[in-house]
Amino acid sequence: MTELTLYSMPSSGNSYKVRLLLALLGQPYVHVDCEDGSDALSAAKSAGKTPLGKVPALELADGTILAESNAILTYLADGTPWLPDDRLARAQVLAWMFFEQNRHEPVIAVRASLRMYASRAHLATPDRLAELLQSGHEILQIMEDQLCKSDWLTGDNPTIADIALYAYTHTAGSRGGFEMGRFPSVTNWCTRFTDMPGYIGLEDIPK
Numbered sequence: 001m002t003e004l005t006l007y008s009m010p011s012s013g014n015s016y017k018v019r020l021l022l023a024l025l026g027q028p029y030v031h032v033d034c035e036d037g038s039d040a041l042s043a044a045k046s047a048g049k050t051p052l053g054k055v056p057a058l059e060l061a062d063g064t065i066l067a068e069s070n071a072i073l074t075y076l077a078d079g080t081p082w083l084p085d086d087r088l089a090r091a092q093v094l095a096w097m098f099f100e101q102n103r104h105e106p107v108i109a110v111r112a113s114l115r116m117y118a119s120r121a122h123l124a125t126p127d128r129l130a131e132l133l134q135s136g137h138e139i140l141q142i143m144e145d146q147l148c149k150s151d152w153l154t155g156d157n158p159t160i161a162d163i164a165l166y167a168y169t170h171t172a173g174s175r176g177g178f179e180m181g182r183f184p185s186v187t188n189w190c191t192r193f194t195d196m197p198g199y200i201g202l203e204d205i206p207k
């Protein structure tokens with residue numbers, strides 16, 4: 001019996017984080033496709049499947065629903081090598097995950113969305129795009145500085161901090177228009193993901 005149901009948006013990096021970890025863990029689940037503006041997304045909201053009003057949301061076997069991508073990653077990774085048990089190491093993973101939500105996603109993902117979605121084109125003024133470009137390069141430099149020192153964000157092994165930040169970073173050039181040539185260690189880190197057994201891309205949506 002499948003115990004997990006994921007309400008996720010195919011085009012969203014926040015949803016992709018969860019799909020990627022489930023794939024890397026080899027964990028079966030039911031996928032409910034909630035693309036932006038779709039009837040399925042409205043139905044999931046009406047049925048109470050999105051307690052904080054957003055996807056991803058993960059429904060457990062007993063009907064409990066977890067919201068927030070990074071909280072879901074933490075739940076799924078517990079007891080696996082993706083989340084260390086050691087108190088300090090775990091806090092270091094969380095530090096990068098808070099950085100992702102507070103500083104990275106609001107710049108890297110937002111610039112991509114302004115360039116991609118017609119409904120947001122009116123917000124994509126030259127000033128706003130320039131401001132996000134500069135802030136995004138500063139954010140990516142923080143990652144570059146760390147990834148010059150270690151293969152993964154918190155050391156020698158990948159954790160859910162890497163998954164959380166990979167989701168929007170790997171499309172930062174193609175979708176966001178950031179100059180990824182300035183960040184060779186970030187680019188090499190992205191390549192290391194694609195070599196992992198079980199890796200799936202953003203567009204590999206479960207049937």
Ligand SMILES: N[C@@H](CCC(=O)N[C@@H](CS)C(=O)NCC(=O)O)C(=O)O
Nearest residue numbers: 009012014053054055056068069070
């Ligand atoms: N902080 C949340 C953000 C979730 C979020 O913004 N989800 C968007 C897609 S990326 C969404 O549900 N959009 C549809 C809507 O707002 O109706 C997380 O990490 O899960």
